[in-house]
Every structure is written in C-alpha cells, then in structure tokens.
Amino acid sequence: MNQPDSAGSIAMVLPASEAFSPGRAGAIALVVRRLAAATGASVIGAACQEPSFAGIPYNAVSFRAPLAYNAGVLRRLRRLRPANIDIHQQPRLARLAARLLPASRVMLFLHNEPTTMRGLTSPQARARTLRRLHAVVCVSDHLRAHYATGLADTAGLVTLHNPLTLAGLPASPAIRQHEILFAGRIVEGKGIADFIAASAAALPRLPGWSARIIGGDRFGPDSPETPFVREMQARANAAGIAWGGYRPHEEVVRAMASAAIVAVPSRWPEPFGLTALEAMATGAALVAARAGGLPEVVGEAGLLVPPGDASALAAAFLHLAGDDAARDRLAAAGRARARLFDTPVIAARLQRLREAETPV
Template sequence: MKPIRALHVIDSLGRGGAEQMLVTLLPALAKQGCTAQVAVLRPPYDLQPMLESHGIHVHRLTASSKWNLPRRARAIARIARKADADIIHAHLYFPAITVALLRLMRLHRARTFVSFHNLAYAGANKAGLGLWAKRQIARVLYPLGIDQTLAVSQAVAQHYRAALGLKTPKILYNPVEIPPLPDPHPARTLFRVVVPGRLVHEKGHQDLIQALTLLKTPIEMVFAGGGPLQEILSETAPDVRITGPLSHAQMQQEIQSADLVVLPSRYEGFGLTAAEAMALGRPVLATTAGGLPEVLGDAGRLVPVQDAPALAAALDALLQDDAERQRLGAAGRLRAQTCFATPAIAARLVGFYHEAHRKEPR
C-alpha cells in the first residue's frame, strides 16, 4: 500500500488540546507509514520543538490578516506541493475554512479533511454577528471544499451536524499515551484534588469554587494550568493553589499527584485531560458537558453541569470512599487502553486517509 503524505494545518501551536493531540498523534502516524508535516497560521509556537524532536517539519506562514483567506490558501497550497501531500488535514476554524477555499480555488488536488474539536456554536463562544457570520461561511465552504469531516466525540459530531447541516462526521477520538502506573502516593494529611486545564469560562472553575463552600471533607485543591481567569480566580479562591501555565509533562505530574481529578466543565468537546487522567489510573469526577460522558463511560463519576450542590456531594462521597476511588482508577485506565490508545487511533486515521485517497477527486 502506497505511503500517505499528510499536511496538517492548525491555527497555532500553543498549549491546547488540539495542538497537544498533534504532538501525540503525528509520530504514531509515521509508525503506520504515514508521513506528516504541519503548517501553522500564527503564533504561539510553544509545541513546535516537540514536533521537530520527532522529525516532523513545521512550516510557519508569514503574518497576514486571518480573514485574508485567498492569500493563506495559496500559501498552504505551496507548502502542500512542496510536501507532495496526498491529504491536507485542517484543525479548528480558520484552518478549516482556508483549506476548504484552497480546494474550491483548485490550488491542489489533495483530499481535504477537517477535525472538529469543540462545541463552537453551543455557547462556549460569545454570541453575536461575528459568530453568526463565521457559522454561515462554514455552512457554505465545508460541504463544497472538504472531503471528510471528523469529530472527537459523538457530542461534537451531532453538534456540527445540527449547527452546519453537515453529514454526520466520522468519529476519531483524541489519542492518549498509556504510561506505566505511577508509584503510590506517600501518606499526606489532606486529599489532593486536581483540576487540569486552562483557566477559562467554559472549564467551570467558578462552579467548583461554589461547591467548595458546601464541602464537608478538608482538601488541598489545585487548579493546574493558566489562562485569562487566573487573577480573578486567585482573588475569589485564595486557598486554591493555581500553578499557572504548564508544559504537558508538568501537567502529567500534577495529574499523577492527585487523589481525585475533577473536570467541572460547562462545555467540553472531548475532555483530553480526563482521558489522560484515566490513562494514569486516577479516578475522575466530571460534569455531563459535551463529550465527557462518552469519554468516561462507566469508568468515572458524572454530575450535572453547573450544579454546585451535586458536585460537592459527589466530591464528599468519593473522598470518603477509598475503594470506589481505586475501582474508578482501575476502570478508567482499562477504558483508556481500550478506547484511546495512540496506536489504535493512528491506525484508524490512516484507514480514513487511504479510503479517501482511493476515491476520485472532486
């Protein structure tokens, strides 16, 4: 079977879920006979060194307005020709509409893919004319310029089908590495609860702070990550330790240190940190936002979104039940191995690529 050459296009290489997914997935694709390069539309480039350490070439596009779509489409087409790409695979909004336009302008004959990572039109983004316009542009461009749509969860697939009138995307879960189990924690006086993720509205940190006022069990609470809400959360909850921005390795260390990992999200396309916590054998408590129920299955505890009393009650119950935390940790690791292990996810994507490549171009 002919090796596939893929060019992945992404908005930036900052420390986000979609960006980290590329760092995990692309080296695994190479082991499956699919070479990959990455085109990045704008800074930051935090994760570029990690990609390059795996031999993955990263192309930085020259600065231009994000709405100068024809110029960006031509730039990506030049990179695709140089890479002799069979597949151009976009991630997130501006890369996706740019790649769709590239196809409509007939700048390259590669098959075009887009991965949907979030719930863009469900309330996580500010409503208004701008979001409406972006939605209408996507409704026009995606059916005409994208050969295959993918979604990181059934929740995301149904969201984009409803929001944009698309055929239901195929599901490609985010991949996670399955590391050796960490050593048991040393004895400590307080339970450590870790909330991994960016400090942004959609992650629901404010709801957890409200739940803490109802909690009966003394705990050490850690918000692992940074973001625009860091200052206000520090003022609102001075007893919570906020780490600030972390590398992926540092985030893994924080998750490993937890007695319980909590995701109080209001919106969540997949829940990569939940899957990573499960892979590390950590018990997870999360809300029913978006793709989280699909990620956790029966291997985690779920509570309704923005329900502080339910969150506090579940926290108390789990922290007082050592056996249940151990059961959830073991079940979560097994589910991560079964559903999200990187080699299997990479093989599934390579299969999608070959399926698309066998079809005649439009």
C-alpha cells in the same frame, strides 16, 4: 493535474493561533503532535520563538493574520504536494486547499462547535464543505450531531476521537496524594468557580485532604492575569486551595498522576474533554460535568454531575474522598477506558479514513 509527491505523504495544518512547541501547545497542537508522530506526517503552523516539537518536520508560516497565514499555508502545501492534507479548524482554508490541490485528499478536523464557526454557520455551507472534501472529521459524536443539523446527506461526516499516547504518561506513585485537582484554563466556562465553591464546602469535612488549581487564562508562561483570574485566585486563597498558575503540560500530567481525584466541572458543553481523558489514563478518580462530549469520553469510568451544580460537585468529592474502594474502582475503569483512545488505536482508524472511498 499535479500529482502528490508520495502516496503516503501527509501534511497536518494547525490554526494560526496554535503554537507547536512544548511550552505553549494547546489541546489541538498536542493532538496533532501525537497523530503526526504516529503517522509520519509533517506539520504546518505559525512561527514561534520557542523550538517546535522534536522529531516532527515543521513548516513555519511567519504570518498570523488570516489571509496572509492561509496564503503561506497554501504555498507550503503546493511545494510539498502531500497525498493527504489534514486541516484543523479552518473550513475555508480546507475548501480552498481541496480546489487548488485536487490530487490530494483533504480532510477538515473540527475541535469546536461547528455551527458557530466561520464558514460553517449555515446548513448550506456545511453541506458544500462535505461535498468538496474527502471527509469532515469531528472529535466527538456530540460535535458530529451538531454539524449534521439540517443536512439530508451526511456522507463523509465522521467522528474520530482525540488520541492520548499512553506509553508517554508518567508512572503513578503507589500511594496517591489526598488531593482534589483542577487543571485547565481559568475561564468561566471551565467551571472553576464551581470547583472552588465545592472544595470550600467539602474540605472542612475532609481532614488530611487538600485541593489545588493549575492553569491560566491561556496556554503559555505569559498567560495574562485577567480580572477573572484575579477574582478566582482570591476566592481560592480564601478557601485554602493551593493556586499553581500556569504550568507546562508535562507538569500538569504529573500532577494528575499523583492526585487522588481530578475534577473537570465544565459549565460549557466541552467538544471533547481531553483533560478528563488524561485524568482517567493517569489513574485518578474522575468527577466531570455531564456536558457536551464529556459523557461520551468518560462513559461509566467517572462520576458525572450536572454542570454548574457546586453542591453536587461537593457531594461527589465527599463520596470519593471517603471511599478508598470507590476511588480504586474508578481508577481501574478509567485506565481501561483510556486504552480505547490510545494513539496507535486512533492513528489506525485515521489511516482507514484516509484510504476509504467514502469515509464512515
């Protein structure tokens, strides 16, 4: 049996669709970057034209087609022989890695709905995956409950929330802009139409306030201008809402740090809600949909409204815009809540999962 190169060596594997570079990273790549930097891990992912994140060893795979990508990942893993392998979003690859590298502890990290994911759609497939891996790690209790559907034994099925490195966040100005901000992908499930309708209803009653939208159909400067994006931009323009388009993640976080209110009005059940966590950590007053993992992330540190309810969203905007003390209370509660998700806290929990004989 091959032995791992080092008892403490760690390799983290990204999906082929995720770019590990500052200008193109999506939510999963940002999470992996934080955990890799905190734990000294190397990262395996698809090759990208832009430079990868500095300070983290990156092993690029030239192919994106599933079979070729998986083969490239496995070649790199067999060369590295890490003691711990964290595979994100790829159940079949995780099972195969566990079979080919039996001396390594392989964990599968799930960031999206597991019961519709290829390789996990049936209870039998989910049970088989649990048996073969050191652990299956869900980023929220919401996802963990869905994975557990139909399973009699859930040993090794755990929740590990996504991290946010609080020390790396920009400072907030002493006086925040009277701005209501949406930052996210411009797709129907993110509730952008509800944000536009709510802002259009609220802004005429809020002199001195403005609203802004940042985002594109995808992550990256070449995000396509889809028919849906064009329609939303036209509605935003008609309502007097500023349209920022795609912006790099660092710029998005700076915008959150200066806006008085940030909205995360998702219609679909968010698996976690990283944007909501970023908003709380930067001191914005948060309004979020009561959907998926968002209530789990937000707790009592934000206003929750029903998903798809533009009227309730507008009422929340009016309430917070008109009450400085309420915004201050939510800002303080949000910062305190965000400390629970600080990268050192989550990285320590991850290390305990790796070391446990039966992760819980």
